[in-house]
Amino acid sequence: DSGVTQTPKHLITATGQRVTLRCSPRSGDLSVYWYQQSLDQGLQFLIQYYNGEERAKGNILERFSAQQFPDLHSELNLSSLELGDSALYFCASSPIQGGRTEAFFGQGTRLTVV
Amino acid sequence: GDSVTQMEGPVTLSEEAFLTINCTYTATGYPSLFWYVQYPGEGLQLLLKATKADDKGSNKGFEATYRKETTSFHLEKGSVQVSDSAVYFCALRDTGFQKLVFGTGTRLLVSP
Numbered sequence: 001d002s003g004v005t006q007t008p009k010h011l012i013t014a015t016g017q018r019v020t021l022r023c024s025p026r027s028g029d030l031s032v033y034w035y036q037q038s039l040d041q042g043l044q045f046l047i048q049y050y051n052g053e054e055r056a057k058g059n060i061l062e063r064f065s066a067q068q069f070p071d072l073h074s075e076l077n078l079s080s081l082e083l084g085d086s087a088l089y090f091c092a093s094s095p096i097q098g099g100r101t102e103a104f105f106g107q108g109t110r111l112t113v114v
Numbered sequence: 115g116d117s118v119t120q121m122e123g124p125v126t127l128s129e130e131a132f133l134t135i136n137c138t139y140t141a142t143g144y145p146s147l148f149w150y151v152q153y154p155g156e157g158l159q160l161l162l163k164a165t166k167a168d169d170k171g172s173n174k175g176f177e178a179t180y181r182k183e184t185t186s187f188h189l190e191k192g193s194v195q196v197s198d199s200a201v202y203f204c205a206l207r208d209t210g211f212q213k214l215v216f217g218t219g220t221r222l223l224v225s226p
Binding site for chain 2: 002004031033035042043045048055056058090092102103104105106107108
């Protein structure tokens with residue numbers, strides 16, 4: 001158990017809908033990262049938050065947004081969903097903004113858009 | 115930008131065979147290097163890491179050495195088991211935004 005909790009584990013929704021994925025980082029970790037894993041794109045970095053502030057953006061679509069709350073949990077919002085958004089979404093956390101430490105991953109949320 | 119290239123899979127081996135999964139990277143500065151493993155239906159778990167040149171990371175019989183001169187971090191294991199069947203990801207932590215940059219992953223299949 002990595003200590004990173006993601007909910008829900010599975011989500012099935014229709015095209016055009018909006019969903020929210022939730023992540024609770026390990027206790028004390030200030031940095032949260034979101035990744036998308038799809039068969040054709042591999043693991044793609046989406047966005048990073050550090051202590052409530054956005055720190056880095058990757059290949060995140062404009063239809064997607066995220067935030068990190070004062071209690072450090074994070075949410076990834078996906079809207080106007082398309083079939084191609086079906087993927088495994090991972091959250092990871094680390095103690096500080098960067099440095100040489102590893103990141104710890106949650107079990108992921110499998111999103112299926114039908 | 116920073117990138118990681120790892121060998122295409124799947125890699126198919128018999129139990130007790132020697133394993134090598136190649137990984138090379140491109141980065142400015144001196145990144146940290148990691149191997150993560152993903153078992154079926156699970157998230158990514160850190161397998162080992164190395165934070166500077168010539169460091170050797172090791173865990174559960176797996177090893178990888180940070181080679182700055184060849185920008186490589188190849189994963190090796192002397193004798194694989196069926197339970198090692200999984201997808202292995204090489205990654206680097208860049209010195210800019212501090213995010214993890216992953217390779218495409220290599221699936222390992224070990225048969226009895």
